[in-house]
Amino acid sequence: MKTNIVQVGNSIGVILPSNLLKKLNLSLKSSVNIEIDGESIIIRPEPRQGWAEAAMQMHAIEDDKMLLPEIFKDEDLSDLSW
Secondary structure, three states: OOOOEEEEOOEEEEOOOHHHHHHOOOOOOOOEEEEEEOOEEEEEEOOOOOHHHHHHHHHHOOOOOOOOOOOOOOOOOOOOOO
16 A cells, blocks of 8 residues: 655654554554564554543443452451462
8 A cells, every 4th residue: 555654734644544544443543553673664553442431431331340259258368478
């Protein structure tokens, strides 16, 4: 895929086609990692984007309850040395 380097205000950028962004589930303001590998520029999506917001939404509708019981809830662990 060919694209151009463009002026964006006081910075320089690359326009990424929307079909490419959709394939990677990226949108405006998505966080990415950029690195150089030899003579190549690699742009990778930042993992776990949106997890914090999803967790807050789950908590708001009380859908974040424990699925398994707490196994040490009734145990007396005072005699164990840590």
